Amino acid sequence: MSDHDVHETTPLKTYFWIWGWLFVLSVCSYVVDISPIPQMLQWILITFFMFAKAGLIMAVFMHMQLERLSLVTMILVPPGALLFALFVFGFEGFHIENVRETFFLNAFYSRTEGG
């Protein structure tokens, strides 16, 4: 982590490299999506490329690597609460899907076939 207040010490070359990497990572995630590999592996790779792109944008383009740690942690720590929400929503979504399949699915199919 380098220093604060150093306005613009990033050389021009770095921006073009990051720009290029964002292109490459986007192409990678697109290729993963259309290639016939197991879906779980697809999801893992797509998520990995996504976080890699997000990290590059935040660190270099948004100058987070130049900011003080107190600012960086203020931005990056609170969204961790979204991980808790992810767990809760995921648990609930799974549960509701089970409930619907158990109790409503027959009624649902008869309705759609009728209409």
Next chain:
Amino acid sequence: MAESASPGTPPPGFTGIVSDWSSDQTTFKGAGWGKPMMWLFILSDIFIFGMFLLGYMAARMSTTDPWPDASAVFALNMFGMQIPLLLIAIMTFILISSSGTMALAVKYGYERNRKVCGRLILATAALGAVFVGMQAFEWSILIADGVRPWANPWGAAQFGATFFLITGFHGTHVTIGVIALLYMYRKVMRGDLDDGRPGAVTGRKGRWEMVEILGLYWHFVDLVWVFIFAFFYLW
């Protein structure tokens, strides 16, 4: 140029965070107030988009209908064959490129290179406008195909609701960004940031930091698209 008070180097790691927060003065030293406020806005926007995407996840998990296959839904018929996600891929590259030109604009802004900075801001605005245009085109295709917020021809009804909400909210952000970029282009080219001329909206004096603050917003819009692209179109 009035720099904020010389901030010094904080102690490394957690000790530095504690010393910044307990210093009984400005916490984010050397950053002015505009940049931390933009970051705070971005933080709140992260939660809004985060909850949209989590809501999308919950809807997709809990539905018993099959979720429409995004690769097929967003395919374009080109050269006599269906190319999956072609339009979305081009939109992604355009938005990434606009982020690149914005990063360069900030760099040239800090070098006080008015003309190059202004042209790069204009290029960013143009790419953003193309992005919104392509999104409008995509929406019109889907609407013509019969996608509605409450129904679509391929499967789970929630698909349309989440699609229009998430991409619409993102497109709104891009549109606001384009307007702000065009306004900033005028300020930069007129020399407002050099002269400290008060802005027409808030009356704040022009400072070169404004370009970086607007850049933060624009990069954030690109950042959100990275997540939408992965979760909505590729998953």
